[in-house]
Amino acid sequence: MSDVAKLILDGKEYEFPITVGSEQERGIDISTLRARTGHITLDQGYGNTGSCQSAITYIDGDKGILRYRGIPIEQFANGPNFIEVAWLLIFGRLPDETEYRSFADELTHEANIDEGMRHHFDSFPRKAPPMAILASMVSALSCFHPEFMDLTDEERFCAAAARLISKIRTIAAFAYRHAKGLPYIYPDPNLKFVHNFLHMMFSMPYDQFICDDLVRDALNLILILHADHEQNCSTSTVRMVGSSQANLFASCSAGIGALWGPLHGGANVAVLQMLEKIHNGNLTPEEYVKLAKDKESGVRLMGFGHRVYKNFDPRAKLIGDIANELLPRLGVHDPLLDIARRLEEIALEDPYFIERNLYPNVDFYSGIILRAIGIPTDMFTVIFAIGRLPGWIAHWWEQNQAPSRIARPRQIYVGNGMTDYTPMPGRK
């Protein structure tokens, strides 16, 4: 295969080098295009545009492959805990016992938040969206941890990463407790990451939450499966903001905002709302699928489709397996799971979805599990953010390690030509 691409413009031929990735992905390097040809490319939604070279996560959307630092996600199904995988994503290899212990101990030690931050929660309205609180309070960490504004050395970066991964749990749990009018439950240093989070969510001062190992392991795997996904919308946002040398907390807060959208991480909430609408008798699964195929309806089969996966999202399969195992073991029969399975059955046999390569994605079944654990719908995307945070941190650090330029895309202007200002009195 050629190692250059040729472009003919106005009779002149230009050559551009082709970059080949470690999995043989090929990209035309157009970094000199505008200087040499006066042209830019246009690619709405960046479906054909690589923003960077990255060594963190590999996806093959046609084969349904997802690997973190080369390790297939299927191999995480019965093994590591979320913190070990977070370390892998951020530092590029699995930690040894000492490294893991030191990182885990730092998370335990740094789980609490400044009392000044805790008081902020009291000023949010009870019905404030938890994602709004999460974005605000993650950004507010910049106020309470000025020592982490400048992260040039790895040791200080590692300390900031540990604090952020640990405290986002506490912030999330406090947001939930505030919404419920419940007392804040402080982190317990004797509990591991997931258990400690569920403790802060569900314990009472007089009644410690008992964590079922199955629930702990299910949530641990869900966080792992959400941990990174190469240049998705929120991760690209974190890289974009980080490219201006904005600090880690501000960059991840921006990622939370991007994740909130229903086309992205907010889809897990939209899936539950879709299933509840069907369950409440408004529509049958067949009627809903029919609507989702009708462009005029503005309805989509939420939790289906993906920009990259044109095959099964490997995470959806693993999360579907968790749902199949967890709910019966908890003695939970959720009619929404039956509806989800029926929707999947119908869609996978329907030419509309088959022709467009639309399959269940990571969000299709995750909400069913979170609901069975007792996590309310408006906290689903918050859980996604807790899971995705190590990926955002890894990409922020990868970008800041390499000499990079501020991200600044171009545009094709389609507005007014030169226009004079007309003073107010003369205006019609």
Ligand code: SDX
């Ligand atoms: C996540 O990027 C990532 O990696 C994201 C993520 C991650 O881990 O970070 O994987 C997490 O965001 C998963 C996606 C969650 N979103 C949803 O489940 C929302 C429902 N899905 C869609 O809106 C859509 O599939 C997207 C947003 C996920 C992907 O959109 P694309 O790639 O821009 O696809 P498209 O909108 O161009 O659709 C192509 C065709 C269109 O039909 P035609 O114009 O060709 O006739 O497929 C149709 C679309 O109308 N289509 C759907 C559909 N998704 C696409 N039709 C009905 N229901 C759907 N869900």
